[in-house]
Each structure stands twice: as structure tokens, then as C-alpha cells.
Amino acid sequence: MGALINGPLPRLLLARAGQAVLVAVMVGVLTFVLVRALPGDMAYRIAAGRYGFDWVSTAAAEAVRQDLGLDQPAPLALLAWLWDLLRLDLGQSLVTGQTVAEEVGHQFGHSLLLAASAAGLSLLIGPPLGALAGLRPGGVLDRGLLLVAVLMRSVPPFTVGVVLILLLSVQARLLPAAGSGSLAHTILPMLTLALCLAAVSARVSRDAVAGVTASAFYTFGRTKGLGGGLVFWRHGLRNAGVPVLTYFGVQFVGLVEGMVVIETLFAWPGIGHALVHAVVARDVPMIQGAALAMGLFVVAMNTVIDVVCALLDPRGGPS
Amino acid sequence: MIRTVAGMTAQRWMGAALLLTLLGFGWGVPLVWSVDPAKQDLMLLLTPPDFDWADGVTLLGTDHLGRSLLTRLASAVRLSLGLALIGVVTAAVPGVLLGMVAGWSGGWVDRGLSLLADAVFALPGLLLVLLVLAIAPGSFIALYVGIALLLWLEFFRVVRAQVRRLRQAPAVQASLLLGLGPVLLVRRHLWPELAPVVLTLAAFGAAATVMATAALGFVSVGLRPPVAELGLMMTELLPYYEEAPWALAQPVAVMVLLGLSLTLLAGKDPR
Numbered sequence: 008m009g010a011l012i013n014g015p016l017p018r019l020l021l022a023r024a025g026q027a028v029l030v031a032v033m034v035g036v037l038t039f040v041l042v043r044a045l046p047g048d049m050a051y052r053i054a055a056g057r058y059g060f061d062w063v064s065t066a067a068a069e070a071v072r073q074d075l076g077l078d079q080p081a082p083l084a085l086l087a088w089l090w091d092l093l094r095l096d097l098g099q100s101l102v103t104g105q106t107v108a109e110e111v112g113h114q115f116g117h118s119l120l121l122a123a124s125a126a127g128l129s130l131l132i133g134p135p136l137g138a139l140a141g142l143r144p145g146g147v148l149d150r151g152l153l154l155v156a157v158l159m160r161s162v163p164p165f166t167v168g169v170v171l172i173l174l175l176s177v178q179a180r181l182l183p184a185a186g187s188g189s190l191a192h193t194i195l196p197m198l199t200l201a202l203c204l205a206a207v208s209a210r211v212s213r214d215a216v217a218g219v220t221a222s223a224f225y226t227f228g229r230t231k232g233l234g235g236g237l238v239f240w241r242h243g244l245r246n247a248g249v250p251v252l253t254y255f256g257v258q259f260v261g262l263v264e265g266m267v268v269i270e271t272l273f274a275w276p277g278i279g280h281a282l283v284h285a286v287v288a289r290d291v292p293m294i295q296g297a298a299l300a301m302g303l304f305v306v307a308m309n310t311v312i313d314v315v316c317a318l319l320d321p322r323g324g325p326s
Numbered sequence: 327m328i329r330t331v332a333g334m335t336a337q338r339w340m341g342a343a344l345l346l347t348l349l350g351f352g353w354g355v356p357l358v359w360s361v362d363p364a365k366q367d368l369m370l371l372l373t374p375p376d377f378d379w380a381d382g383v384t385l386l387g388t389d390h391l392g393r394s395l396l397t398r399l400a401s402a403v404r405l406s407l408g409l410a411l412i413g414v415v416t417a418a419v420p421g422v423l424l425g426m427v428a429g430w431s432g433g434w435v436d437r438g439l440s441l442l443a444d445a446v447f448a449l450p451g452l453l454l455v456l457l458v459l460a461i462a463p464g465s466f467i468a469l470y471v472g473i474a475l476l477l478w479l480e481f482f483r484v485v486r487a488q489v490r491r492l493r494q495a496p497a498v499q500a501s502l503l504l505g506l507g508p509v510l511l512v513r514r515h516l517w518p519e520l521a522p523v524v525l526t527l528a529a530f531g532a533a534a535t536v537m538a539t540a541a542l543g544f545v546s547v548g549l550r551p552p553v554a555e556l557g558l559m560m561t562e563l564l565p566y567y568e569e570a571p572w573a574l575a576q577p578v579a580v581m582v583l584l585g586l587s588l589t590l591l592a593g594k595d596p597r
Contacts, residue, residue: 029448037457044461161585163537165544166578169560173574177567264452264541271545282453286460286547298457302449 016317023310030302035092038295039085045289097299098292100285107296111278115300118270118277122262122304124193125200126255133205134212134251141216141247142239152209159206164265168199168272185274196273200265204258211254215247222246249320256312263301341529341590348580348587352403355396358382363401364552367392372570389559389573390566398554399580405555406539406584409466410532413473418528421481426516428482429489436486443482451476455538456547464550473538477531484527488520529592536584556581 050068058067091098097107140149159167172195176182182195219225220243228238267279274280278297285293359382367383368391375387375395386396428439446454458472459465492498498515536556542548543557551558559577567574 026444026448029445033445033449033454034457037454037461041457041461157589158582158586161533161589162582163541163544163557163585165541165557166560166581169564169574169578173567173571260450263450267452267456268541268545282456283545283547286456286463289460294457294460298449298453301453305450306448 016314019313019317020310023306023313026309027303027306030306031092031299032089034295034298034302035089036085038291038298039088041294042088042291043081045291092295092299097296100290100293107292110281110293111296111300114276114278114281114297115304117275118266118279121193121196121200121270121275121277122266124197125204126259126262128197128201129204129208130255132201133208136205137209137212137251138216138247140209141213142220144213144217149213152213156206156210159203163268164199164203165268165272167202168196168269171195171199172272185272192273192275196269196275199269199273200262203265204262207258207261208251208255212247212251215250216243219243219247245319249316252312252316252319256309259305259308259312263305266301335593337590338593341587341592344583344587345591348403348584349407352400352407355382355400359385359394359397361394361397363393363397363554365393372566372573374570374572386576387570387573389563390570395573395576398559399576401554402556402559402577403580403584405549405553406536407532409470409473409539410535410588413470413477413535414528414531416470417474417477417531418481418524421478422485422520422524424478425482425485426489426512429486430493432490439482440486443479446475446479447483451534452538452541456542459542459547463547466549469539469542469548473535476538477534480527480531481524484523485520488523489516492516492519526592529588533585533588533592536581536588540581556584 050072051063054063054067054071095108097111099106100110136148136152140146140152143149175195183189183192185192220239225238225242228242229235233241263279266277267282269275270277270280271283278300281293282297282301284290285297361382367388370383370388370392372390373384373388373392376384378385382396383394386394386399389395389398424439428436449457454476455469455472458475459468462468492515495515498511501511501515539548539555540557540560543555544561546558546561548557549555551562556577560574560581563570563574563577
């Protein structure tokens with residue numbers, strides 16, 4: 008554990024904290040521009056919300072404008088906007104009237120369930136297959152896997168989802184095509200995301216394992232009489248694990264992007280689905296809340312990966 | 327990989343050939359068949375392909391509004407590849423230039439530019455495009471700005487790292503000692519090393535553009551009907567799967583071919 012504290016970890020954690028702040032600022036600035044670009048006068052809309060549509064008058068709108076400082080120049084207004092964001096005061100959804108924090112918290116649970124099960128499943132599919140291919144580079148499995156991986160990388164995840172829906176739920180009638188609530192509903196979106204993630208992690212594991220088995224220490228392990236399984240367990244797995252895990256962190260970006268599209272495709276009540284609906288309804292507080300939650304999720308998961316990598320390889324963090 | 331002519335792998339040649347075929351399809355179809363991709367004919371709903379070369383409307387069949395799938399697909403290919411091309415070019419020029427400046431000069435210029443890049447990079451790419459697109463929904467310009475904003479980053483990061491490394495190289499140091507000018511340095515030492523990487527990044531960027539456009543169109547926050555766009559076409563044709571599986575299969579197939587051609591052309595991932 009001493010290596011953890013003295014090693015590169017504190018600097019990495021600091022960088023991740025900085026990244027989290029940058030996510031918040033980016034989301035804040037973009038949604039601020041979004042609000043300013045909306046047609047109409049914001050003061051009238053807020054006045055309608057406060058006093059009811061029948062009581063909106065120019066005087067009431069002026070009062071709101073004075074009260075909230077809406078006539079401030081843009082840079083000051085932006086600072087006020089970011090200050091609200093910093094205090095995690097996200098406001099209320101314009102559509103449902105509930106606080107954004109409540110809504111996002113509810114949807115995030117669903118998304119987390121989907122993301123965690125998809126990531127778990129992809130780890131069961133991708134790295135083992137990749138490792139098997141890497142132990143015998145140029146073999147049948149290696150070539151076949153390369154072909155599948157290139158194909159999967161060439162299409163956006165929703166295409167895979169559409170093909171799976173057509174095969175498994177429309178043709179074979181095995182699984183429900185959309186919705187949530189039961190285990191059966193989880194399988195298709197989970198499988199779609201997991202397959203897309205596994206296609207990439209299998210290639211990375213293959214390269215990592217092929218690299219390790221070609222190294223001098225691995226050959227020495229074999230020479231001193233260790234069996235194929237034992238030498239892989241003792242010398243191969245941990246060394247190949249670090250690049251695979253680092254890449255797994257990169258994949259969380261893809262996972263979040265996949266969430267937006269896959270949740271919409273399968274009508275999964277998660278945060279990506281909420282974001283798309285908020286964009287369609289121009290529900291700015293919800294857009295901000297959902298985007299913030301997804302951005303911070305990526306940063307948080309990458310921090311976890313950093314710590315695990317530092318535990319696996321105390322020599323120095325991933326570059 | 328098998329090395330072939332001009333230092334390109336067989337894989338890249340396949341990608342280039344596939345891309346040329348798609349370009350020929352996209353821009354060639356309107357020259358041969360002058361059918362408006364938005365023209366509806368409700369008497370011809372979901373007509374199966376008849377492979378009658380004289381008739382551009384039913385050659386590949388029609389969609390649920392009786393529009394010609396042939397010209398709609400060609401129009402969608404032109405849209406995707408056109409957007410990819412201008413997106414990549416407008417992202418590559420500032421990305422490469424800023425990357426060179428940051429990597430070469432170091433110091434506060436480098437720190438400032440890197441901070442800017444980190445800020446953009448902090449958000450997942452599709453989220454960034456989605457937020458920019460939310461400002462002006464359905465607008466081609468907003469989609470283009472979002473994509474260019476996302477793509478310049480990859481060029482900046484990779485070029486900056488390469489230039490930092492190259493600056494320390496003995497050849498560059500010798501040229502600096504001889505007092506050679508910046509134009510010669512870039513042309514002689516930097517660009518030859520950067521060019522292959524930049525081209526690979528360009529192909530990946532184009533693939534990312536094509537996929538993001540389709541993904542956003544598919545969840546109906548991207549471009550709007552009646553524009554012919556691959557993701558939109560899939561959403562529109564999905565309900566008619568039972569009646570016309572061949573109709574849905576066409577945009578899916580074109581999407582796969584487009585993605586495949588650009589990924590093959592890109593070659594190995596430099597990251």
C-alpha cells in the first residue's frame with residue numbers, strides 16, 4: 008500500500024479531480040449557450056411559471072428580470088450559472104416539475120444496472136477469447152476474431168442492436184424487443200452493449216497476451232520447466248492485465264455513448280434515454296443534469312481503473 | 327500484414343477500393359437516374375426491387391412512402407461522406423497546426439492549449455455533439471460544428487505528442503543549430519513523420535462522423551425527415567420489417583460497407 012501513496016497515484020487522482028471540474032464547466036457552458044439561444048424572453052417564461060399564465064404582464068416580467076438579474080451581461084450571467092452548477096443546484100425539470108437531482112438519481116440506477124451488467128458480460132466474453140487467440144497468434148481463432156472485431160468496430164452499436172432485435176425477438180420470438188422490468192427485458196440491451204465492448208477488448212487482450220508470451224521472461228519460465236498453464240497464470244496474466252484494464256477504462260466513454268443510443272432503441276428508462284427525451288422537449292435543466300451525470304460517471308469509472316492498475320502494477324501508472 | 331505497392335497494406339487497398347465504389351455510387355446514381363429522393367408515390371408503397379435498370383424508382387424497391395430507395399441511399403451516402411470530408415478537413419487543419427505549435431513551443435502556450443483540449447476531451451464525444459446539436463436541433467450546420475469540435479482534438483493530441491518527441495531528435499537539433507528556417511523544418515523533418523499518422527486519424531475521424539451522424543439520426547435528435555440519412559432511414563423502415571425486410575436491409579448494408587471501408591483504410595490505431 009505504501010507504493011500506492013508514494014507512487015504516481017496522488018497525481019493521477021488530482022488530474023481526475025481536475026477532469027471532473029472540466030466536465031462540469033463544459034456542460035455548464037454548453038447548456039448556458041443553449042438557454043441563451045432559445046427563442047423568446049426568459050423573464051416572461053419564468054414569470055409564467057411563478058405567477059401562472061394569466062398573470063404574466065410586462066411589469067411582472069420586469070420584476071422577475073430585476074429579481075434574478077436576467078439583464079446582467081452574458082459573462083456575469085454565465086458565472087452565476089456556473090455557481091449554481093457548482094453548488095449542485097440543478098433546478099427542476101421543465102416537463103415533470105420534479106427536481107432534476109431526483110429524476111437523474113432515479114434514472115441513473117437503471118443505467119448503472121445496464122452498464123454494470125454489460126461491462127461484466129463483456130469481460131467474460133472479450134478478454135478470455137482474446138487471450139486464447141493471443142496464445143496462438145495467426146491461428147484460426149485469431150483470424151476469425153480479427154474479422155469479427157473489424158466488422159463490429161465498423162458499425163455503430165445501434166446497428167448491432169437492430170440486428171439482434173430482428174433475429175432474437177422478431178424471428179425467434181425468444182425475448183421482448185423493448186421495455187424494462189424483468190430479467191428478459193435486460194438481456195437484449197445488455198447483450199448489444201457487451202458485444203460491442205467485447206469486440207474491442209478481445210483485440211486488446213490478444214495483443215497484450217501475444218506481447219507477453221513473446222517476451223524473454225516468459226520464455227525463461229517455460230525453460231525452467233513450468234507447464235503452459237502455470238507459466239501463463241504466474242507470469243502472463245498479471246502483465247497482460249494492465250493494458251487490458253487501462254483500455255477497459257477508455258471503453259467507458261464508448262459505454263456512455265452506447266447508453267444514449269441503446270437505451271433509446273430498447274426504451275430502457277435510463278439516463279441516456281432521458282437525455283434524448285430532454286433534448287427533444289428542450290428541457291434544459293434535465294439536459295444539464297443528465298449530461299453532467301454521464302460525464303462524471305466516465306471520470307469516476309476511470310478513477311477506479313487508475314487505482315486498480317496501480318495495485319496491479321506498482322512500478323508506475325499507465326502513461 | 328502483407329506489404330504491397332506504395333507501402334500500403336492489402337487491407338488498406340481493400341478499404342480504398344470499397345470507399346471509391348461507394349463514392350461512385352453516391353455521386354454516380356444521380357447522373358444516371360434523375361429521380362428526386364424526396365418524391366413520394368403512394369401507389370408504389372414498399373414495392374420490392376425489380377432490378378429493372380431503366381427505372382430508377384423501383385430498381386432497388388421503394389420505401390413506406392413510395393420513395394426510390396436507390397436515390398435515397400445515394401443521397402444518404404453523399405450526405406455522410408460529404409459531412410465526413412468537410413468535418414475532417416476543418417478539424418485537421420487547426421488540430422495539426424495547434425498541435426505543432428503546442429508541441430514545439432512548450433511552456434504556457436502548450437499548457438493553455440492542452441487545458442482547452444482536456445476540457446473538450448472530458449466529455450464523451452457523442453454527448454458533446456448532442457449538446458451542440460441541442461442548440462439548433464435538426465440543423466446540418468450545428469451537426470457539422472459539433473463534429474468538427476470533437477474531431478480536432480484527436481489531431482491536436484497526437485500531433486502534439488509526436489512533435490514533442492521529434493523536437494528532441496538529433497536530425498532536428500542539427501537543423502536548428504544550422505539555423506534553418508521553420509518552413510524547411512516542417513517540410514523536411516516534421517511533416518514526413520506526421521503525414522501517415524494524420525491520414526490514419528483522418529480515416530478514423532471520417533468513420534466516427536459517419537457513425538455519429540447515423541446514431542443521432544436513429545434516435546431522432548440528428549437530422550430531420552425528409553432528409554435521406556442512413557440512421558433516419560433505418561428508424562423509418564424498422565416498423566415495416568415484416569412486409570419489407572429487403573428495405574430495412576439496404577441502409578444497414580450501406581452503413582456496414584461505409585464503416586468497413588473507412589476502418590480498413592485507417593489501418594492500425596495509432597493510440
